Amino acid sequence: MTSLLLSVIIPVYNEEENIKPLLKRLIPIIKNYRYEVIFVDDGSKDKTAAMVKKEAKTNKNIKLVSFWRNFGHQQALTAGYQFALGDCVVSLDADLQDPPEIISQMIEKWQKGAKIVYAKRKKREVDSFFKKMTAKFFYKLINFLSDTPIPEDIGDFRLLDREVVDFLNKLPERLRFLRGLVAWPGFPSDFVYFEREKRYAGMTHYPLSKMINFAVEGIVSFSTKPLRVASYLGFLASFFGFLGIVYAILGKIFLPRYWVTGWTALFTGIMFLGGIQLLTIGMIGEYLGKIYKEIQNRPPFLVKEKINL
Numbered sequence: 001m002t003s004l005l006l007s008v009i010i011p012v013y014n015e016e017e018n019i020k021p022l023l024k025r026l027i028p029i030i031k032n033y034r035y036e037v038i039f040v041d042d043g044s045k046d047k048t049a050a051m052v053k054k055e056a057k058t059n060k061n062i063k064l065v066s067f068w069r070n071f072g073h074q075q076a077l078t079a080g081y082q083f084a085l086g087d088c089v090v091s092l093d094a095d096l097q098d099p100p101e102i103i104s105q106m107i108e109k110w111q112k113g114a115k116i117v118y119a120k121r122k123k124r125e126v127d128s129f130f131k132k133m134t135a136k137f138f139y140k141l142i143n144f145l146s147d148t149p150i151p152e153d154i155g156d157f158r159l160l161d162r163e164v165v166d167f168l169n170k171l172p173e174r175l176r177f178l179r180g181l182v183a184w185p186g187f188p189s190d191f192v193y194f195e196r197e198k199r200y201a202g203m204t205h206y207p208l209s210k211m212i213n214f215a216v217e218g219i220v221s222f223s224t225k226p227l228r229v230a231s232y233l234g235f236l237a238s239f240f241g242f243l244g245i246v247y248a249i250l251g252k253i254f255l256p257r258y259w260v261t262g263w264t265a266l267f268t269g270i271m272f273l274g275g276i277q278l279l280t281i282g283m284i285g286e287y288l289g290k291i292y293k294e295i296q297n298r299p300p301f302l303v304k305e306k307i308n309l
């Protein structure tokens with residue numbers, strides 16, 4: 001028991017008020033293990049880094065990686081996985097929405113053989129109706145589109161075995177939809193249930209625009225089906241277009257006297273085709289954008305400083 005090393009990685013972005021209360025709840029739970037707590041400061045503009053440094057002075061197991069700027073939650077987690085040395089790695093939000101108390105249950109399930117232990121939300125009472133509905137819709141959609149089943153009602157609160165972490169660290173993919181990447185290899189997984197709490201201090205850093213980006217990123221990373229939908233829509237449009245042409249020619253030949261200018265047909269045809277063309281170009285653009293970003297081959301983040309690491 002004592003020989004195992006537990007890593008806890010915590011992405012933090014403007015969470016100065018949450019560092020202290022979080023550690024106060026977290027440390028008593030993990031102090032019986034050999035542990036390290038790695039904060040990844042995702043370019044915070046407040047005193048988050050200073051708060052972590054203060055804690056890291058008295059406790060060498062508390063570590064910090066700082067970015068120069070905000071690279072995003074998934075990239076911060078990616079950095080955490082790269083620096084973590086543990087036999088198992090738990091990722092946790094800094095705002096105390098993920099109760100650290102269930103980490104011991106996660107470790108138990110891991111010791112019984114699960115390589116991934118997901119923390120699954122029992123209820124989402126504290127989340128707004130809007131957040132619940134959009135999340136539900138997103139998971140239904142991505143699981144319909146993707147060949148990799150991605151479990152619902154699961155955030156980035158999970159335990160990963162060293163083998164899974166090594167797999168993640170080896171992936172060359174730069175834009176990381178971690179919930180999908182973790183599920184992709186099919187490692188044996190288990191669940192621990194919890195009730196999501198209210199954010200302790202501060203505000204969410206996931207406004208609607210970031211939520212949409214996250215959802216599109218997830219879908220584009222794990223499915224090419226939208227591209228096929230583009231082909232189907234194109235086929236459908238061509239079919240109706242062909243019917244329209246036959247109708248127009250036959251009308252012109254057999255009913256020349258009644259054949260008025262027919263701008264309705266023209267108008268609807270143009271609208272229909274125009275809509276489908278824009279939609280499919282947009283879909284192709286999403287993938288093109290993803291390919292472009294991947295071939296640029298920039299590193300996923302850049303480290304500004306490291307403490308205790």
Ligand code: UDP
Pocket residue numbers: 010011012013014015042070071072073076092093094095097203204205206
């Ligand atoms: N976070 C981050 N970078 C970002 C946005 C968020 O590192 O660009 C961190 C944030 O500090 C928190 C976690 O990711 O620890 C989850 O973010 P948040 O609580 O804002 O998301 P929500 O719980 O509202 O979905």
Ligand code: MG
Pocket residue numbers: 093095097199204
């Ligand atoms: Mg939160």
